[in-house]
Amino acid sequence: MNEAVRETGTQLVKRGLAEMLKGGVIMDVVDAEQARIAEDAGAAAVMALERVPSDIRKDGGVARMSDPEMIEGIKSAVTIPVMAKARIGHFAEAQILQSLEVDYIDESEVLTPADETHHIDKWAFEVPFVCGATNLGEALRRISEGACLIRSKGEAGTGNIVEAVRHIRSITGDIRKLVQADSAELFDWAKRLQSPLPLIQEVAETGRLPVPIFCAGGIATPADASLVMQLGAESVFVGSGIFKSEDPARRAQAIVEATTNFSDADKVAKVSRGLGEAMPGLEIENLETRLSDRGW
Amino acid sequence: MKVGVLALQGAFDRHAQELSLAGATPLEIRSPRHLKDVDALVIPGGESTTMLKLAESLGVRDLLCDQIQDGLPILGTCAGMILLSRTILDGRDDQHPLGSIDIDVRRNGYGRQLASFEADLQIAGFETPFRGVFIRAPLVERVGENVEVLASVEGHPVFCRQGKIMTTSFHPELVSDGRIHELFLELAFASS
Numbered sequence: 001m002n003e004a005v006r007e008t009g010t011q012l013v014k015r016g017l018a019e020m021l022k023g024g025v026i027m028d029v030v031d032a033e034q035a036r037i038a039e040d041a042g043a044a045a046v047m048a049l050e051r052v053p054s055d056i057r058k059d060g061g062v063a064r065m066s067d068p069e070m071i072e073g074i075k076s077a078v079t080i081p082v083m084a085k086a087r088i089g090h091f092a093e094a095q096i097l098q099s100l101e102v103d104y105i106d107e108s109e110v111l112t113p114a115d116e117t118h119h120i121d122k123w124a125f126e127v128p129f130v131c132g133a134t135n136l137g138e139a140l141r142r143i144s145e146g147a148c149l150i151r152s153k154g155e156a157g158t159g160n161i162v163e164a165v166r167h168i169r170s171i172t173g174d175i176r177k178l179v180q181a182d183s184a185e186l187f188d189w190a191k192r193l194q195s196p197l198p199l200i201q202e203v204a205e206t207g208r209l210p211v212p213i214f215c216a217g218g219i220a221t222p223a224d225a226s227l228v229m230q231l232g233a234e235s236v237f238v239g240s241g242i243f244k245s246e247d248p249a250r251r252a253q254a255i256v257e258a259t260t261n262f263s264d265a266d267k268v269a270k271v272s273r274g275l276g277e278a279m280p281g282l283e284i285e286n287l288e289t290r291l292s293d294r295g296w
Numbered sequence: 297m298k299v300g301v302l303a304l305q306g307a308f309d310r311h312a313q314e315l316s317l318a319g320a321t322p323l324e325i326r327s328p329r330h331l332k333d334v335d336a337l338v339i340p341g342g343e344s345t346t347m348l349k350l351a352e353s354l355g356v357r358d359l360l361c362d363q364i365q366d367g368l369p370i371l372g373t374c375a376g377m378i379l380l381s382r383t384i385l386d387g388r389d390d391q392h393p394l395g396s397i398d399i400d401v402r403r404n405g406y407g408r409q410l411a412s413f414e415a416d417l418q419i420a421g422f423e424t425p426f427r428g429v430f431i432r433a434p435l436v437e438r439v440g441e442n443v444e445v446l447a448s449v450e451g452h453p454v455f456c457r458q459g460k461i462m463t464t465s466f467h468p469e470l471v472s473d474g475r476i477h478e479l480f481l482e483l484a485f486a487s488s
Contacts, residue, residue: 079386
């Protein structure tokens with residue numbers, strides 16, 4: 001019998017991990033102890049970063065890739081996938097994250113962008129990338145650059161779900177319109193969305209993005225998770241919402257259970273009881289920096 | 297035939313699609329009451345830690361064990377294989393598998409995501425190779441004498457069967473090739 005030849009870093013393998021994270025919760029953690037709490041609560045993956053978005057907002061200054069030592073510490077603390085963030089366009093940070101063997105790289109607007117024109121050429125990497133998007137055009141541009149998972153951006157670090165809802169609705173709403181469009185209209189859609197025509201045609205044909213779509217930016221309660229899952233998200237990223245709340249372990253587990261049972265209000269009600277204070281929320285109009293405006 | 301797909305977390309929707317194409321009626325299982333009226337079950341890939349925790353907190357685990365005792369046919373892929381195994385190596389201390397197939401598996405035994413791979417598999421009874429997609433896959437370290445090995449990679453089994461339990465360390469739901477789902481439905485039909 002011929003011995004099987006292993007092919008690594010293929011699109012199927014890179015998008016495949018995103019498929020495995022569906023119906024789950026990816027939690028921001030800043031150290032090994034938080035990572036263990038997240039895994040204990042049933043997180044499908046953790047995102048290793050130096051400061052959660054609400055602290056990045058508070059502290060100001062330039063936010064960069066985390067210290068490799070801290071990422072290594074989190075990797076050895078848990079058995080679930082570990083993601084880490086690189087700045088938009090900062091391919092050298094991404095190269096370092098690949099050499100650290102993180103499982104997914106988030107080219108993230110939560111960090112300060114390194115390039116105001118170009119995102120990372122993600123086809124050049126064997127590690128898969130997730131990128132944020134506020135609308136369908138942005139999502140398809142990121143996919144054309146090689147992203148294997150899209151997360152709607154929302155407004156990170158606010159504990160306010162309104163932008164997450166705006167972005168996921170914008171993406172799923174435009175997908176529904178594309179499905180209705182005739183073949184001639186698709187050319188105009190490609191122009192308006194500033195996205196490659198073949199991807200527009202693929203979405204019109206299949207009625208979905210070519211990669212999974214998760215939701216991020218403002219999720220603070222089990223009800224928030226249920227809301228965005230019902231709006232079409234396939235998983236949720238929770239940043240400051242867990243470790244800036246009064247009882248992170250309980251809230252984390254409640255959000256995990258609400259994500260699985262997102263359409264069962266009895267179950268979401270049950271896990272929402274007595275969780276203590278949620279993270280403090282911020283009004284979008286009072287923000288100094290809109291992180292979701294970063295990315296092109 | 298009604299085939300449940302454990303939908304606690306992971307790639308359950310892709311399995312449901314493949315089952316429909318193979319002529320079965322898939323049902324997403326999130327609570328014990330859903331589990332009662334299925335003729336067979338698929339446990340998908342995903343994170344085994346997450347699935348085991350949810351199976352316990354949502355009360356699915358005990359009923360599932362009873363139904364396996366009663367002969368429910370099950371296909372477990374990747375994390376599903378881990379859940380069904382006898383022993384988990386390199387797992388969490390609080391991770392207790394269902395012990396339904398006599399194999400020991402090492403979690404992420406092939407390595408992290410960078411080591412995830414595709415390979416053509418020679419599967420017993422298939423005329424042409426099957427494309428195996430391995431994602432942070434479990435490595436089968438031991439198989440019991442009653443376990444039939446249907447495919448291997450580099451000397452390690454990747455497709456095992458014992459009675460009505462079938463497990464793969466790869467993801468047949470990610471490739472548009474329904475042969476493994478069809479094989480599973482045949483096994484399930486034969487036993488019903």
